[in-house]
Amino acid sequence: MTINATLIIQMVHFIIAYFIIDRLLLRKAVGIIDHERSTQEVLMKEIESERETVAHKEQEKESLWHQFRKRFLLDSPSIIEFPVFQDYEKTISPLSTFSKEEIKRYAPDLEQIVIKKVTNAD
Numbered sequence: 001m002t003i004n005a006t007l008i009i010q011m012v013h014f015i016i017a018y019f020i021i022d023r024l025l026l027r028k029a030v031g032i033i034d035h036e037r038s039t040q041e042v043l044m045k046e047i048e049s050e051r052e053t054v055a056h057k058e059q060e061k062e063s064l065w066h067q068f069r070k071r072f073l074l075d076s077p078s079i080i081e082f083p084v085f086q087d088y089e090k091t092i093s094p095l096s097t098f099s100k101e102e103i104k105r106y107a108p109d110l111e112q113i114v115i116k117k118v119t120n121a122d
Contacts, residue, residue, distance in 0.1 A: 098106075
């Protein structure tokens with residue numbers, strides 16, 4: 001096997017082309033790819049952090065909801081129906097009736113008392 005000058009020149013050209021391509025193209029491309037990967041990793045970490053925050057807030061909300069439900073069950077009014085006026089009917093005495101003459105006699109006095117109260121309140 002003989003090595004002639006053409007083969008050596010091709011090897012030198014290949015090495016020079018390799019270094020030129022490596023320095024000008026590949027390192028920049030690899031740098032851009034590494035930068036994009038690191039940016040993507042940072043974004044993924046931020047997304048995971050936000051997911052954890054949302055999950056924590058949902059747990060807090062669920063806890064508050066359960067506390068509210070317990071409080072509501074404890075403090076909710078009963079559904080048992082009580083007669084509304086039963087106790088009051090026992091304590092209220094029947095009204096006395098006035099005759100027309102008594103009403104005519106006391107009406108002007110009451111009217112004057114009401115007028116004095118209203119005008120003094122202003």
